[in-house]
Amino acid sequence: MAISRRTTLALGAAAAASTVFKPYVARAAVPFEQPPLPYAEDALAPQISARTVGLHYGKHHKAYFDKLNELAPGTPYADMTLEEVVKQSKEKGDDAIFNQAGQAWNHIFYWDQFNGGPTEPTTALEEAATRDFGGMTDLQEAIVTEGGKVFGTGWVWLVQDGDKLAVRGYQDAGNPLGDNLKPLLGIDVWEHAYYLDYENRKPDHIKTVLAERVNWTWVGEKLAG
Incomplete structure (x- = not known):
């Protein structure tokens, strides 16, 4: 069957679009993203130094998210909130997921509790x-x-x-x-x-x-x- 010029152009455009957008597909959003640190790295000094915050947040906390995003795709956890992952993996005894999700969640809580402090209790x-x-x-x-x-x-x-x-x-x-x-x-x-x-x-x-x-x-x- 002969292919018209219009069909040929359409196929070429589709192929070009596929080539252009392949990198975008490869960069599809990960299931869980580490929130930004809610203050500058030196904001907790001298009680917690900028060097400690930089390593703690930028290396350790980030690593838990990175590992969780390696483990979660293709599992039911990929469609859950981070808090749900923590609860469900704990209940199911899924230590590999729990360790990463737990630490990812723990550290979000940890950084947030210092934001705006120190202050008096309610x-x-x-x-x-x-x-x-x-x-x-x-x-x-x-x-x-x-x-x-x-x-x-x-x-x-x-x-x-x-x-x-x-x-x-x-x-x-x-x-x-x-x-x-x-x-x-x-x-x-x-x-x-x-x-x-x-x-x-x-x-x-x-x-x-x-x-x-x-x-x-x-x-x-x-x-x-």
């Missing part, structure tokens, strides 16, 4: 801390103590457990989402979070950022929300 948070710990100072001491108990890598979290505040330590990528607890504050106690600034003095790192970096108003708003 009245509701102060009252809850007094009721459950004896006061804000006692609450912070409980977080430092629990963080010191985390062996090796992990996190220490302030959570809302029903009507009460509680402090929980978790290994590795662990967080309260998998236990159906509401996270209010999370301190990273992996060495990459503090070693350049505090060396092996992990409790000093926790105590300092609680007292001088955390936006306690932000924490209190999460309690109320």
Whole structure:
């Protein structure tokens, strides 16, 4: 069958378009994107140095997203929110996915809690801390103590457990989402979070950022929300 000039031109245009747009297809958006750091790298200094933030956010946090985006395509996780991935992978015991998704989510929370800090706690948070710990100072001491108990890598979290505040330590990528607890504050106690600034003095790192970096108003708003 003869091919008309119009058909030939159409086919040529289609082939050209295919060639032009192939790189775009190859750059299709990944399922999960690391949010921008909510402040400059030096904004948390001197309590957390610009060098630590640069390595922590630019290398470690980014790596969790990169690895998650290698593992998630072709799985049901690719169509979930990051929080859903954390919960579902924890429930299913899918450690390979959970470790990456958990750390990706944990660090978003971690950076956000310092934005605009330090600030005073809300009245509701102060009252809850007094009721459950004896006061804000006692609450912070409980977080430092629990963080010191985390062996090796992990996190220490302030959570809302029903009507009460509680402090929980978790290994590795662990967080309260998998236990159906509401996270209010999370301190990273992996060495990459503090070693350049505090060396092996992990409790000093926790105590300092609680007292001088955390936006306690932000924490209190999460309690109320």
